Amino acid sequence: MCAAINSSDPRRLPLEPITSRRNPLVGRFRALHQAKGRREQGLLLLEGTHLLQELLKRQLAPAQLLATPAWMACHGDLWERLPVAVQPVGEEVLAAVASTENPDGVVMSLPAAALPQVQGPADFVLALDQLQDPGNLGTLLRTALAAGVQQVWQGGGADPHQPKVMRSAAGAALALPLARELERNGLIARLEQARAAGHQLVATLVASGPSSPFEPVPYWQLDWTRPTVLLLGNEGAGLHPELAALATHRVTIPHSAAVESLNVAVSAGPLLLERWRQHHGPG
Numbered sequence: 700m701c702a703a704i705n706s707s708d709p710r711r712l713p714l715e716p717i718t719s720r721r722n723p724l725v726g727r728f729r730a731l732h733q734a735k736g737r738r739e740q741g742l743l744l745l746e747g748t749h750l751l752q753e754l755l756k757r758q759l760a761p762a763q764l765l766a767t768p769a770w771m772a773c774h775g776d777l778w779e780r781l782p783v784a785v786q787p788v789g790e791e792v793l794a795a796v797a798s799t800e801n802p803d804g805v806v807m808s809l810p811a812a813a814l815p816q817v818q819g820p821a822d823f824v825l826a827l828d829q830l831q832d833p834g835n836l837g838t839l840l841r842t843a844l845a846a847g848v849q850q851v852w853q854g855g856g857a858d859p860h861q862p863k864v865m866r867s868a869a870g871a872a873l874a875l876p877l878a879r880e881l882e883r884n885g886l887i888a889r890l891e892q893a894r895a896a897g898h899q900l901v902a903t904l905v906a907s908g909p910s911s912p913f914e915p916v917p918y919w920q921l922d923w924t925r926p927t928v929l930l931l932g933n934e935g936a937g938l939h940p941e942l943a944a945l946a947t948h949r950v951t952i953p954h955s956a957a958v959e960s961l962n963v964a965v966s967a968g969p970l971l972l973e974r975w976r977q978h979h980g981p982g
């Protein structure tokens with residue numbers, strides 16, 4: 700049962716609701732669906748109650764938050780804790796600013812600068828070569844955070860700030876430092892540095908696939924407790940030969956010959972969590 704909106708703090712009293720989709724605020728939020736709009740405003744678009752909870756958990760504040768009166772009536776515990784005033788909007792306005800088909804009643808913007816930055820060395824890094832699919836990228840970030848990855852390095856590929864990545868990362872994008880190089884060469888430079896610093900660079904290859912210059916070993920045979928950069932390849936082409944050639948180790952996930960390879964985000968599960976298992980046991 701949701702309560703009527705009734706805040707004891709007058710600073711929390713809701714603003715006048717926006718009911719017209721022609722309101723300039725609607726245009727500014729809609730622009731955040733595109734990379735150009737995000738770049739120009741320095742903001743990202745986050746949607747849904749879960750991502751708001753993740754923001755609060757990490758003591759991050761949205762720049763602006765739009766919510767329907769129905770959502771506000773049910774989530775006073777969340778919005779009354781915010782350092783910004785909530786802007787009530789009609790259902791149609793919320794649907795217009797959201798990028799999802801069925802938004803749950805709340806949409807917010809977040810300064811891109813609030814996201815964690817890659818700084819200093821890290822013992823466990825996930826490196827992604829030209830990953831294209833935003834759902835895969837978000838899922839990978841979520842698994843990476845669960846597995847104790849400290850930094851993510853992207854060589855080209857999907858924009859990590861797009862709403863679909865934010866949604867599928869389920870909050871992990873708010874916690875995991877990520878550096879995106881526009882070109883593969885930028886990633887190669889990072890990998891060379893890591894290798895010179897003593898990290899093992901682990902290429903992931905489909906056994907006997909066309910991109911396998913040397914036969915990889917099953918992933919559980921690797922000592923994952925060493926400082927490690929795990930390299931995952933593009934959905935279609937796999938790991939670029941230049942990156943595979945840089946690797947100090949090559950691993951594979953054995954599976955039946957009924958499929959050529961695994962989905963890249965699925966393959967990350969056993970690979971990333973094997974390091975967790977070797978650190979935390981059992982076995």
Ligand SMILES: C[S@@+](CC[C@H](N)C(=O)[O-])C[C@H]1O[C@@H](n2cnc3c(N)ncnc32)[C@H](O)[C@@H]1O
Pocket residue numbers: 903904905906908909910930931932933934935936937938950951952953954960961962963964966
């Ligand atoms: C869909 S696969 C790419 C398939 C590509 N045709 C090839 O031959 O590499 C995308 C990425 O997922 C990872 N991957 C998929 N299946 C794997 C497996 N069986 N073992 C290790 N990595 C795998 C690798 O990082 C690969 O580059």
